[in-house]
Amino acid sequence: MTGVAKLGVGFLGAGPVTQAIHVPTLARLGDLFQVVHVMDVDGSVAQAVASRLRARHSSSIETLLRDPAVDVVAVCSPHRFHAEQVVAACRAGVRAVLCEKPFAMTWEEAALIADVSAETGVPVLVGAMHSFDPGWVALRRGWGQFAAEVHTVHSSIVLPPNSRFEDFATEVLHRPSVPPMDLHAPEAAAELVHAGVMGLAIHDLPLVREFIPAFDDLEVQAAHAVEPAGYQITLSAGGRVVHLHAALTDTWRPQWLLEAWSDTASARVEFTPSYVHAGSAIASLTEADRATEYGPERSNGYEGEWRELAGIVHGTATPVSASTLVDDLRFAIAIADAAAAVARETHGARQGVLQ
């Protein structure tokens, strides 16, 4: 996209995601974007991050939204604030909004965002970076009828604490502490499962939903929390079976896999870890023991989503429909709620056999 003016970016929230993911990503896209304003409720963090970028800073959302240099707002605050901030940004008339996942916590919030986006004409893009990963995108382009024939999907994520990769991506200012959870309590286990789906599985649920034509019959057959943090969920929807697994441990060795099978073919996508710019996923599509491989490419989904956003603003890309974003969120919430309920209900039985 040559010859277009850079878009001014304003960040709502200057925590580790902004610092470790988006600021380094935008530094790779200096021809397209410039960070012009950083807002955080902690003014000292906003100032420190902004000063690295020679950007303005504030601790007020309204101040940022009134800044005429802000073309694009990136919502990177705690999840519970996403919906209201996206709505506020749309009503402020910015050119686009990128909202970190999840872009809402309830279906009602999602529907409101969709309505306001339509009313104001401000496009909203959800920062589900794997949707924009070049390896995944290439697989999707090359899979023919595969997606329609898939019967089983398996997502498996094994990661160390975020700090390991945050520290490879930046030097974090003010990392919020996360209190340990006592998973012996059923409610804590249920909360962990719910948070795991809405915070981690949600990266890949839009991709999983590509294989599921409809999910009104979604049912979770099994769910439990994995110590020290993670989940194991089995569900069925739309005639498909989905297995979701995550374990956040102290390991140095990350693994982020998404696999899918039909009777005659299988797909495997191995993503690089979050935060770091280690290139795209490596994806493969196999039939009768013959594999077609896609990737790795030099850029990853973070660059992909920001390039997509620039394309949307400049009219060279079409935004994902609001109904797709709403349905992606409905899918995630349905899984999170049902899995948490099953985890709570079956917690005693599982605890009885844990060693």
Add this chain to the structure above:
Amino acid sequence: MTQLTVSASGSARARGAVDSVIASLPVSLAPAGADDNAALLGIDGTGDWPAVAAAGVRDGAAGLVVVRPRPADARPLLLAAHERGTAVVVDTQWSTNPIVPLAAEEFRRSAQTHGQLESRVVVSTAEPSQVILLEQLLLLRALLGPVENLALQLSTSHGYSATALVGGITVDLLAVRSDARSPTASVRHLTRAGAVELRLPEADTARPAHLHVTTPTGAVTHPTVYESAHRSSWRRLHALVAFGQSSDELEQWQAVSRVVMDHLSADHQTSTAL
């Protein structure tokens, strides 16, 4: 080295790749002549295989390989083999891979630390459900110990999800049916600090299994063994017979088969087939 003659039915030879195994062990094994009483028998593990195998024991075989036996009551064979001192090796899709004894050491060591144990098999669409489950549980039995408390969470024509206690540890089991690739099995024990991961090919290939151990300071990949599970089974039988030893693997097989058969015959809650 004692050379032992081998006889096997056509279906046993096909299902267990017996001819290529014999050809790859020309000092240890030789095909029996048509009129010879073979020292070793290859038994196809379909149909009423316990009766066929027991008859072979009574006819004087010194040892048997039962090829991928389906769940059954093997007591007739157990009794006959015990009476005659006949060695019996159970040749399966996963558990007889030559890396399994070493993998068992790693898993049992890792299992002393609390973690998450999971296993997944991806198998042919033609494979019967009870065989998939039996062979997956046999692998776990070989790695970690006795199997009990099998609980099916979801079962469809495309696979299943289940849990079981293996060696006292809860394991999450998955099976997927697809012809996209040759069958594979994997077992992983994830702990806070690392993991033990085993990936196995099907029995009829010398493509090696992979055994990785991840620790806080690095990772170990165990040496690859380019030997099929079938060949490993016949080598093991030859050694048992040549040294006059016995094995309890048929008893272990019987115990796991009982778990599968009890579960399949009991009332249990499954989802409607999708």
